[in-house]
Amino acid sequence: MKTRQNAFIGVFILLVLLDLVTGYLHFQGLRQFTKPLILLSLLLFFGIYGKQLASKTYSYSLLALFFSLMGDIFLLYDHLSPLYFMLGLIAFLLAHITYAIVFLIQGKTIFKKEIRLVAFLLLVYGTTLFIILQDHLGPLTMPVIIYILGILAMAVTAYSRKDQVDPTSFKLVFIGALFFILSDSILALNKFVVSIPGSHILVMGTYATAQYLIVRGLLARKD
Structure with missing residues (x-):
């Protein structure tokens, strides 16, 4: 099993690099395949190796990955219509909500003093x-507010798993959640405020890292 998991890491890195290159070279036709393959590979990987987890953890995690995949696909076409960006926003919001459900199932009350401090800093x-x-948001002001609250809630619930799961699992998932926030922050700043050089590489690099760390963290959990 270890050999196959290591083989997946190699394939995953290859898929990410392929998407970074196609995005950098503006090969939009190829990106219709390379970008979805990143999450599709994680979805299949978790689907195979996550079966030993509790049924709710397994099901909601698969759902979060599915919503993320749909978000990736919608955002491929956001240059054609604002509708695609909104659909992508909704899909990723649903991904954050379902991830948060997973983390709450595995974690402890979010009203502990330490967790409240983390929530405050993230807020x-x-x-x-x-x-x-x-x-710069215009009519997207309220959707963006809701989305920011959603991703922050996901990160707070990721922290709530501290001392409730395997330490490696906690660290991987929480760091993954922070990378998710970083990725979306870069994307938002680039889209609404100022053009960031190499934004595609920064956004997809941090995003792929985030999803990978969350998946590996969930798989590292010892139920």
Whole structure:
């Protein structure tokens, strides 16, 4: 099993690099295949190796990965219509909600003092990001607020797993959640505020890292 999992890591890295290259070279036709393959490979990987997890953890995690895959597909076409960006936003919001459900199942009450501190720090970050974005959002102001709250909630619930799961599992998942926030922050700043050089590489690199760490973290859990 270990050999096959290591083989997957190699394939996953190859798929990510392929998408980074096609995106950098603006090969939009090829990106219709390379970008979805990243999440599709994680979905299949988790589907095969996550069966030993509790049934709710397994089912909701698969659902989160599926919503992420749909979000990736919708955002491929956001240059054609604002509708695709909104659909992508909704899909990823649903992914964050289902990830949060998984983390709550595995975690402890989110009202512990330490967790409240983490929530406060993340809220400060989210508020700062929104202040930077707000003058550029127009009709997307409320959807973006809801989305920011959704991804912050996902990160807080990821932290709630501390001391409730295998330490490696906790670290991988929480770091993955932070990478998810970083990826979406770069994407939002690039889309609404200022063009960031190499934004595609930064966004997809941090996004792929986030999803991979979350998946490996969930698989590292010892039920």
